[in-house]
Amino acid sequence: MTLYFASVLSGLEYVLSNEINNKVSDSEIIQINRGKVFFTIAESFTCLSTLRSADNLFQVIDQFQIGPHKKHLSQVSDRISQLDLDFIDHKDLYWVNASRKGKQTYSRFEVAKKAMEGIKKRYAEWNIGTSQNHQVEFRLDIEHHNVIFSLRLTNAMFRFRNQNRRFSRASLLPTVAHAMVWLSDPKWTDIFVDPCCGSGTILSERATYPANQIVGGDISDPVTKIAKNNLDDSMAEVNVWDAKKLPFATGYVDKIVTNLPFGRQISPDEDLELFNHHIMNEVCRVLNPNGRAVILSESVNQLFWEAKRLGLFCLKSYSLSLKGVNPTLFVFEKQGEHRRE
Incomplete structure (x- = not known):
């Protein structure tokens, strides 16, 4: 050995x-x-x-x-x-x-x-x-x-996968993105979504496993163009969207994995607490019963409260030290008796 x-x-x-x-x-x-x-x-x-x-x-x-x-x-x-x-x-x-x-x-x-x-x-x-x-x-x-x-x-x-890969501001390391994907318990039947995909690091790591559908989006058109270039050879789909209003039916998504913007990563005129509130509402809405959400956020107390309010059970949480900040990685599961057929 x-x-x-x-x-x-x-x-x-x-x-x-x-x-x-x-x-x-x-x-x-x-x-x-x-x-x-x-x-x-x-x-x-x-x-x-x-x-x-x-x-x-x-x-x-x-x-x-x-x-x-x-x-x-x-x-x-x-x-x-x-x-x-x-x-x-x-x-x-x-x-x-x-x-x-x-x-x-x-x-x-x-x-x-x-x-x-x-x-x-x-x-x-x-x-x-x-x-x-x-x-x-x-x-x-x-x-x-x-x-x-x-x-x-x-x-x-x-560690970085590909020298030609482009990273947008505040991109995750591929290794951290993969840890998040792994915590989602990837299955080949998954409809997988990253609502705040940035340059597509999480989508790229999820694409290393079979899936039914892999979709991501970001509100910034230039950023989504970077993501599309990075994901050119994968099955992942990238869209321009507002993460607070996801284009999915209620209960449609099996897994959500995302790195929520930290305070300095959103526009100065946007309220971070309100932003998180709307996104968590959407996460809960689009997840099917027993669906899983893996979320990285610096707003630790708020996410615990939002999850409790929405009936999202926290399976695990991990405190990280990342780029000079200390976000927490949450693994939530939506409570429900039956999965979508």
């Missing part, structure tokens, strides 16, 4: 662990830390590419302990110089990124340098690259006395 860890936005660790358990056969969650999920699998790395809520994926190479003072840095180079790294391809240029948490007297840069010296000691033919120019990237994380040395398996394309 090989030990891996996935980095994830803080607050979404248990969402990612659920995705791992459901998508990766024979996986076992070993530990969940802030921003990290450790797990073992017997399969090759290829199966991990389906974990779209993860920011990056790493293979753990070694774990050991280190003292807190500069005199202890030699422990890093000595330990790493003993590691067998022959399994790694493309060894021309390597780099080590380091992080530390605790009361050490050395910096993360000093730790990284010692780690690179340790690799060089054993593999003299390998060359040290730069942070911007390398083929192989290692990661060394120190938390108090504990050290994890790992190999990074993913690059920026894994």
Whole structure:
């Protein structure tokens, strides 16, 4: 069994662990830390590419302990110089990124340098690259006395999906959008709607799963044009609409996933509380009985109140730290006895 860890936005660790358990056969969650999920699998790395809520994926190479003072840095180079790294391809240029948490007297840069010296000691033919120019990237994380040395398996394309993708103002990271989609429990029969789709990130992530219909919209015509370009090869449909007056019959929609605008993202002359009030009314109206709504919002107290008023049951909530604000991710279910046939 090989030990891996996935980095994830803080607050979404248990969402990612659920995705791992459901998508990766024979996986076992070993530990969940802030921003990290450790797990073992017997399969090759290829199966991990389906974990779209993860920011990056790493293979753990070694774990050991280190003292807190500069005199202890030699422990890093000595330990790493003993590691067998022959399994790694493309060894021309390597780099080590380091992080530390605790009361050490050395910096993360000093730790990284010692780690690179340790690799060089054993593999003299390998060359040290730069942070911007390398083929192989290692990661060394120190938390108090504990050290994890790992190999990074993913690059920026894994997290951002597509270099050609355009993002509108306040766009979600694809990994966060995917966590929201995953919480909606995607089914092939879903009629799925994002009322405030922006550049289409949530729609794009939902389009990675089969669906009956995927529809999104935004009040801004320029933004919807960006979304249409981003979604050109998917089955998602994008419209210009007012999210407070959705063009769907009552009880028509199975799943709604959306990132509600935060205060500075709506027009200055619009009342945010009233805006949220109208949107929540529409969410409840168009959802079918037992339909699910996954909503990201900074208006935490209001959404709890609106949901209670409308009979939307809060299954889960997750507090996030995102772009300097602290929104909450809600998972609501509409109360009802029968689903739409």
